[in-house]
Amino acid sequence: MSKKWIVLGLIVASQAYGGNVNLEKEYAGKLNESVITTERYDETPVIEIAKNATVITSEDIEKRGYTSVEDALNMVPGLFYADGNYSMRGQVPKLADKTLVVLVDGVPQNGMDNRKYDFDTIPIEQITKIEVLPSGGAIMYGGNATAGVINIVTKDNLDAQYWGEFGTEFGSFQHKKLNVNAGTKITKKLTASVDYSINNKHGYRNDEKNDLDFLQVATDYKLEDGKVGFKYNFNKRVGDERIGALSKEEYEENRKMNKNPGREGKDKQNKYILTFDKKLNNSLEASAVVEYRDRNYKYKYPEETSISKNKKTITPAYTKRNKDTDSLYTNVQLKYSYGDNSSFIFGGDYSKAKVKEKSYTYDKKDKTVYLGSDSHIDFKSIGGYALNKISYDSFIFTQGIRVEKNEFDEDVESLAKKKMGLVKPLRKEYSHTKYSPTNTDVELTANYLLDDEKSVFLSYERVKRSPSLTEYSSWDKAESPDRKAQTMNTIELGTKALVANTYLAGSIFYIHGDKEIMYDPRNGAMSGESFYNLDGKTERTGVEFSSEQYFGSLTLREEFTYMHNKIKDGPYSGNKIPGVPTFMCGLGVTYEIVPNMFANIDTIYHGKAYAANDFKNEFDKAQSYTIINLSLRYSLKNGLSVYGGMKNIFGKKYCDYTYVNVSKGVSEIKYSPAPERTYYVGMEYKF
Numbered sequence: 015m016s017k018k019w020i021v022l023g024l025i026v027a028s029q030a031y032g033g034n035v036n037l038e039k040e041y042a043g044k045l046n047e048s049v050i051t052t053e054r055y056d057e058t059p060v061i062e063i064a065k066n067a068t069v070i071t072s073e074d075i076e077k078r079g080y081t082s083v084e085d086a087l088n089m090v091p092g093l094f095y096a097d098g099n100y101s102m103r104g105q106v107p108k109l110a111d112k113t114l115v116v117l118v119d120g121v122p123q124n125g126m127d128n129r130k131y132d133f134d135t136i137p138i139e140q141i142t143k144i145e146v147l148p149s150g151g152a153i154m155y156g157g158n159a160t161a162g163v164i165n166i167v168t169k170d171n172l173d174a175q176y177w178g179e180f181g182t183e184f185g186s187f188q189h190k191k192l193n194v195n196a197g198t199k200i201t202k203k204l205t206a207s208v209d210y211s212i213n214n215k216h217g218y219r220n221d222e223k224n225d226l227d228f229l230q231v232a233t234d235y236k237l238e239d240g241k242v243g244f245k246y247n248f249n250k251r252v253g254d255e256r257i258g259a260l261s262k263e264e265y266e267e268n269r270k271m272n273k274n275p276g277r278e279g280k281d282k283q284n285k286y287i288l289t290f291d292k293k294l295n296n297s298l299e300a301s302a303v304v305e306y307r308d309r310n311y312k313y314k315y316p317e318e319t320s321i322s323k324n325k326k327t328i329t330p331a332y333t334k335r336n337k338d339t340d341s342l343y344t345n346v347q348l349k350y351s352y353g354d355n356s357s358f359i360f361g362g363d364y365s366k367a368k369v370k371e372k373s374y375t376y377d378k379k380d381k382t383v384y385l386g387s388d389s390h391i392d393f394k395s396i397g398g399y400a401l402n403k404i405s406y407d408s409f410i411f412t413q414g415i416r417v418e419k420n421e422f423d424e425d426v427e428s429l430a431k432k433k434m435g436l437v438k439p440l441r442k443e444y445s446h447t448k449y450s451p452t453n454t455d456v457e458l459t460a461n462y463l464l465d466d467e468k469s470v471f472l473s474y475e476r477v478k479r480s481p482s483l484t485e486y487s488s489w490d491k492a493e494s495p496d497r498k499a500q501t502m503n504t505i506e507l508g509t510k511a512l513v514a515n516t517y518l519a520g521s522i523f524y525i526h527g528d529k530e531i532m533y534d535p536r537n538g539a540m541s542g543e544s545f546y547n548l549d550g551k552t553e554r555t556g557v558e559f560s561s562e563q564y565f566g567s568l569t570l571r572e573e574f575t576y577m578h579n580k581i582k583d584g585p586y587s588g589n590k591i592p593g594v595p596t597f598m599c600g601l602g603v604t605y606e607i608v609p610n611m612f613a614n615i616d617t618i619y620h621g622k623a624y625a626a627n628d629f630k631n632e633f634d635k636a637q638s639y640t641i642i643n644l645s646l647r648y649s650l651k652n653g654l655s656v657y658g659g660m661k662n663i664f665g666k667k668y669c670d671y672t673y674v675n676v677s678k679g680v681s682e683i684k685y686s687p688a689p690e691r692t693y694y695v696g697m698e699y700k701f
Contacts, residue, residue, distance in 0.1 A: 062355075062410055064459035064471035066091065066508050066521040066558050068146040072169075075138060077569075077604050078614040079645025079659055081183065081694060083133035083144065083166065088618055088643075089600045090146050091558035091573045096593065096626070097671035097686055102148055102161040103525065104554045104579050107593040107626045107671060108533045112482045113161040115151055119168055121287060121303055124158060126341045126367040126393060126483060134226050135249040137193050137211050139179055139698065142167045148558075149475055149504045149523065152455045153399050153414035154361070157479030160502050171207065175199050178701050185694030187222075189215035203236040217257075218689040220272040224253035240292030247285040254279060259673065259684035269667065269687040279313035299349040304342075311337040334374040334383065341367035355405035365395040369483060387428040393483055394421040401457075408464070414457035420480050422449040424487060449486065451499050453478035467512035475504045481531060485545040490534075493546035500547065501528045508558075520559040527552035534627040535673065550584020552591060571602035586629045593626035595638075611648040617641070625672040625683055632674075633683055639668035658695035665691040 060067050068090050080086045087093055093100055096107035105113045116123045116131040123131045144166050151163030171177050176198040183191040190212070197207030213226040232245040254277045264271050290302045314334040347361025368391070375386040397418035404411045426445045459473040480499045481489065489497055508521025529547040556577040563570045575598040579591040601617045622635040645659030671686040 061463065061467070061469045061510055062461060063147070064410070064412065064461040064473045065147050065150045066506070066519060067148075067150075068519075068560065070144040070146075072142050075141065076647060076649070076655075077606075077612045078602070078616070079612065079647045079657055080138065081657075081659075081696065082138055083136055083141070085643075086138070086144055087146070087164070089571060089573050089602055089616060091560050091575050092148050092556065092577075092598075093146065094595065094598055094620060095670060100164075101593075103523070103556060104577050104591060104594040105161045106532060106591065109531065112158060112485065112531075113479070115155045115159040115163045117155075117163060117165040119289070120165065121289070121305055122155060122158075122343065125283075125307070125309060125339065126343075126365060126369075132226075132249070132251065134213055134251075135228050135247075136166055137195070137209060137228065139181055139193055140168050140195060140209060142169050149473075149506060149525075150457075152475060152477040153401055153416045153457050156363075156395070156397055156416065156418050157453060157455070157477055157499070158482070160477045160479050160500075171197055171205060176701075177207075179698065181696060181698035183694060183696030185215070186689075186692035187216045187218060189694065191696070204233065205236075206233045207231075217254075218270060218687070219257045220270050222254055222257055222272060224251060226251050237292055240290075243287075243289040245285070245287040247283075247287065249283050251281040252278070259671070259675075259686045261682060261684065265669075265685040265687065269685075277313060277315045279311070281309070281311045283307065283309045297351045299351075300347075301349070302344075302346045304344045307339070307341045307343075309337075309339045309341075311335075311339075335372070337369065337371040339367060339369045341365070353405065355403070355410070357403050359401040360399075362396070362398040364397075365393075367391075367393045367483065369393070371487075387426060389424060389426040389487060391425075391483060391487060392421075392423040395419070408462055410459075410461040410463070412457065412459045414455075416455040417452065418455070419450065419452045422447070422483070422486050424448075426487075449480075449497055451480045453480060453499055464511075468510070470509045471507070473504075473506045475502075477502050477504075479531065481545065485531060488543055488545050490543040490546040492543075493534075494549075498529050498547050500530045502526070502530070515564045517562045518559075519561070520557070522557050523555070525552075525554040525556075527554075532627075532629075534629065535675075548581070548584065548586075550587060551582040552579070553582055554579040554591070554594075567606035569602075569604040571604075572600070574599045581629070586631075589629060589631045590624055592624040592628045592631070595621035595623040597621035597638075610650070612646070614645045614647075616643045618643075620670075625674050627673050632681070636669060636672045639666055641666060641668075653700040655698045655700075656696070657698075659693070661692045661694075662688075662690055 060069060070086050070090075075086055078086075084095065087100065088095070092103045095101075099107060099111050100114060101107050101109075102114050111124060111131060116133075118136060125131070144164065146162070146164050148162040151159035155163065174197075178196040179193070180195075181191075181193045183189070191214075193209070193211035195207065195209045197205060199205050209228070209230040209232075211226075211228045213228070214224070216223050227248075227250045229248045230245060232243065234241050234243045257272050257277075260269065260271055260273075264273070284307065286306045288304045290300070292301075293299045312335060343363070343365045345361065345363040347359055349357055349359045351357045369389075371387075371389045373386045374383050395418060397416055399414065399416035401412065401414040424445075424447050428443045455475075455477045457473070457475045459471065461469055461471040463469045478499045478501050481497050486497065503526045504523060506521050506523040508519070510519045511517070528551050530552050532546060532548045533544055534546070535544045554577055556575065558575050560573040561571070577594060577596060579594050581587060581589050581591060597619070598621060599619045602615065604612060604614045606612055617640065619640045620638060622638045624631055624635050625633055641662050642664060643659065643661045644663050645657065647655060647657035649655040667690060668688055669685045670688045673684050674681055675684045
């Protein structure tokens with residue numbers, strides 16, 4: 015019998031055992047008190063949210079032994095991980111960071127230059143809860159929230175005199191992590207804190223390495239019915255996070271192979287964040303945030319690289335690349351409460367960014383590096399939104415609208431050859447493009463509270479999304495001569511209920527897409543022209559379900575996602591949307607062995623899917639896989655905790671990302687292997 019089925023059998027057996035345990039309704043009732051704070055105002059109970067929301071609390075994180083945000087998100091319905099990105103509700107892999115907004119305390123973390131968000135820069139030790147809102151948030155955050163929002167809420171220590179935390183962790187691939195946090199109340203109203211962490215490891219692939227440094231200094235001043243806050247945040251990542259995928263032969267020979275060892279990337283970022291929240295009177299509240307960010311990203315390959323298989327020397331497409339981004343984000347809004355649980359929010363936001371990027375390539379003939387392209391992009395966005403909530407008897411209705419105008423202005427100079435400090439003309443090409451779309455988003459929801467512990471909801475959302483900066487500058491003009499905004503319409507019907515010792519949440523949804531922005535490196539990977547509007551409409555019909563049962567010291571969890579997706583017309587009419595599995599599910603068990611000692615098992619199944627850009631559906635689907643993770647954590651009364659665990663305990667060999675590559679007219683599948691069994695141990699001390 016397969017090992018994974020043995021584990022599933024144990025889970026079922028534990029559920030049968032748990033049924034004999036006395037119910038603790040007070041404990042089970044905590045889920046009904048979970049809240050969502052994506053509006054940066056008063057917290058709203060989950061039962062009143064007309065979305066299939068998931069909330070993961072700090073208590074959940076500790077009991078389940080999660081050591082990163084990625085771990086905590088693995089059991090969220092509709093969400094899956096592919097090649098460093100999370101995809102929600104069937105968004106094509108590699109586009110997830112452009113359709114899913116990640117917030118920290120309500121402030122967007124997605125860079126305007128669309129470097130992907132990095133969960134490693136958010137120490138999980140400082141998280142109060144993680145809120146996942148699928149198909150929601152576009153009214154406040156625009157088209158980048160087409161698929162939804164993940165809001166990470168950090169700890170608020172305004173009422174503590176002093177606090178602190180120290181932790182360290184070691185694991186497979188020479189993983190070493192250290193985090194330190196300390197804070198104090200300077201006066202009755204003023205607090206200050208410092209967070210520092212390092213997170214270093216050699217990756218699964220040969221010569222893969224990532225070193226992360228994080229520093230944050232924060233201060234908060236408590237106002238009467240409000241506060242003002244300031245944060246300075248610095249993070250730096252050095253390593254090779256873009257190791258190339260493998261051919262079938264390479265994958266079968268050595269799935270740890272790295273064909274281009276020595277590639278080094280450096281990503282440095284400084285963020286300055288000022289926040290303001292204030293209750294002006296009994297009916298009116300104000301909120302504002304200003305963030306300035308500067309970011310420098312660069313990488314370089316060694317000029318010549320040898321592949322261990324045949325000792326052949328190759329030259330990568332890019333030898334060097336430098337990218338500098340300066341960006342500003344502001345958001346101001348007012349909330350007016352005009353009745354019992356009824357309110358009107360009016361707000362606006364303004365964003366701008368300047369991106370300068372230089373890429374260099376290599377001349378094999380005279381062995382020189384020359385400037386391949388030099389681009390400058392100016393981006394501006396201004397948006398206004400209104401969100402109204404009306405409560406009547408047991409009904410809650412919301413209506414939202416957002417109007418947003420984006421402006422792109424790009425200058426590109428390409429192929430100016432440099433040698434010996436002089437410019438040697440090879441061929442110069444200049445281009446200048448401008449693009450100024452205006453998008454309108456709409457949201458309507460209705461929520462009916464059957465009682466204090468049960469509700470049903472219906473929601474409709476229409477979101478338009480223009481190409482992002484990365485998509486704009488890497489557009490496939492041959493496939494789509496004109497850049498256009500995509501339109502996504504989502505209808506969702508769902509319910510939430512707490513019945514005895516069981517919490518249930520689920521929904522069915524239908525998503526209709528038009529001119530959907532897609533990513534396909536099949537023909538444009540080397541030129542960078544990989545994004546385009548799909549000539550046709552898409553549809554996704556899905557079912558999401560999650561449940562938790564509480565039996566004293568035992569908690570059981572289940573999640574299930576089914577999605578039928580297809581391209582309705584155009585050149586790929588009738589085909590499946592690539593990269594999206596039909597089935598995903600998960601089973602979890604958390605058991606308190608003795609007081610404050612928790613064991614946790616998560617079993618995660620990911621179904622078959624076509625390669626991420628196989629729009630023709632011409633290759634076989636990538637194989638399904640089941641991963642089982644185990645953790646153990648023991649917390650002493652003096653604030654010390656020790657923990658450890660194994661991920662992928664049965665060493666399953668699988669790929670979390672595959673795509674189609676074309677070379678010399680021949681198409682083949684490329685494989686991005688995921689790690690096999692890994693281990694970790696750690697300790698944490700809080701005071």
